[in-house]
Amino acid sequence: MACLFDSLRLGALELPNRIVMAPLTRARAGRDAVPNALMAEYYAQRASAGLIISEATGISREGLGWPNAPGLWSARQVEGWKPVADAVHKAGGRMVAQLWHMGRLVHPDLGGAQPVSSSATTAPDFAHTYEGKKSYVQARSATADDIGRIVADYAIAARNAVAAGFDGVQIHGANGYLVDQFLRDGANFRDDPYGGSIDRRLSFMSEVIEAVGAEIGIERVGIRFSPNIRVQGVEDSHPRVLFEAVARRLEKLRLPWIELREPRLPTSAGAVPTELVSPAMRPLYSGRIVINSDGYWCDAHRRLIDDEIDAVSIGRPFIANPDLVKRIALGAPLNEADSSTFYSGGAQGYVDYPELDEAQAA
Numbered sequence: 001m002a003c004l005f006d007s008l009r010l011g012a013l014e015l016p017n018r019i020v021m022a023p024l025t026r027a028r029a030g031r032d033a034v035p036n037a038l039m040a041e042y043y044a045q046r047a048s049a050g051l052i053i054s055e056a057t058g059i060s061r062e063g064l065g066w067p068n069a070p071g072l073w074s075a076r077q078v079e080g081w082k083p084v085a086d087a088v089h090k091a092g093g094r095m096v097a098q099l100w101h102m103g104r105l106v107h108p109d110l111g112g113a114q115p116v117s118s119s120a121t122t123a124p125d126f127a128h129t130y131e132g133k134k135s136y137v138q139a140r141s142a143t144a145d146d147i148g149r150i151v152a153d154y155a156i157a158a159r160n161a162v163a164a165g166f167d168g169v170q171i172h173g174a175n176g177y178l179v180d181q182f183l184r185d186g187a188n189f190r191d192d193p194y195g196g197s198i199d200r201r202l203s204f205m206s207e208v209i210e211a212v213g214a215e216i217g218i219e220r221v222g223i224r225f226s227p228n229i230r231v232q233g234v235e236d237s238h239p240r241v242l243f244e245a246v247a248r249r250l251e252k253l254r255l256p257w258i259e260l261r262e263p264r265l266p267t268s269a270g271a272v273p274t275e276l277v278s279p280a281m282r283p284l285y286s287g288r289i290v291i292n293s294d295g296y297w298c299d300a301h302r303r304l305i306d307d308e309i310d311a312v313s314i315g316r317p318f319i320a321n322p323d324l325v326k327r328i329a330l331g332a333p334l335n336e337a338d339s340s341t342f343y344s345g346g347a348q349g350y351v352d353y354p355e356l357d358e359a360q361a362a
């Protein structure tokens with residue numbers, strides 16, 4: 001029986017506990033996507049997590065469509081991340097960078113050109129831009145040259161992550177972004193080596209994993225998926241069959257860990273989940289499985305106790321509770337996260353959530 005406070009090896013990473021901080025975009029980097037001292041303070045405050053997964057971080061200008069989110073393609077961004085990784089390490093933590101290409105979800109105002117995706121599709125709803133919300137524009141279908149360039153960008157960003165002091169990377173394969181746009185048949189309508197059959201829809205993801213693994217060592221690489229929910233218009237007609245194939249492929253690629261955003265119940269954002277896919281993936285994949293059960297982390301905890309998964313990742317409670325691990329250990333009350341400051345910029349709602357004081361802890 002596994003416990004939240006047991007250690008866990010994820011490839012090259014040795015986690016002292018199984019409470020992982022889920023990736024959380026906080027939009028504090030500024031327009032040049034360069035991380036700063038405030039971000040170092042925020043992440044260092046949360047270093048007692050077994051592992052911190054960074055906020056989604058652009059691999060290229062073309063792939064980054066979220067205002068004030070950070071990047072990992074320029075030398076200045078690498079220099080900006082160094083004090084962040086260093087502060088987390090000095091506080092006793094471990095941290096991987098979540099590598100992000102948003103595909104069709106990049107508005108040209110931010111990406112500088114028509115976005116690229118698996119197919120010529122338009123995302124639903126609205127893009128966040130520096131001038132407020134705007135309709136998405138139709139993406140163009142990626143050419144073979146585009147795919148080669150983007151795969152290379154992932155590898156360069158992974159190399160930059162290690163140069164900046166990260167302990168590894170997580171490829172963002174969830175939430176309707178580019179990898180997800182290739183994986184699922186609700187967004188990939190290609191009829192070439194990158195689309196059509198399930199096997200072909202796995203090609204882009206596989207090339208990214210192989211390129212990143214060749215660059216920094218596969219033992220430092222993980223990936224995140226959101227297999228049983230429709231996110232930002234991306235879904236699949238047969239999630240279980242797709243993710244069984246994903247599990248077999250990841251096993252072949254020797255990827256050491258995955259994180260699934262896999263709710264059992266409808267999420268606060270209104271997504272209605274289909275059946276869990278992790279029980280079907282587990283026998284096919286010998287790597288570690290981290291579960292984010294979206295609003296109900298106690299459900300993931302129960303699955304950990306039952307050995308159905310290996311670790312739990314938690315998002316919003318980590319925003320509001322820098323000392324979340326201690327609070328869970330003590331059964332102490334949690335601060336509530338204020339959603340109005342999730343992306344608001346500045347220190348408020350970012351580095352000013354109170355830690356448990358000694359009187360409360362006693």
Ligand SMILES: Cc1cc2nc3c(=O)[nH]c(=O)nc-3n(C[C@H](O)[C@H](O)[C@H](O)COP(=O)(O)O)c2cc1C
Nearest residue numbers: 022023024025055056261292294295314315316342
């Ligand atoms: C403010 C905010 C930012 C988020 N940013 C990211 C992100 O950068 N990358 C990602 O994969 N998921 C992101 N998510 C999703 C979370 O990682 C997580 O899956 C979701 O919040 C549900 O888990 P929770 O109930 O523990 O918060 C974000 C969610 C929130 C609320």
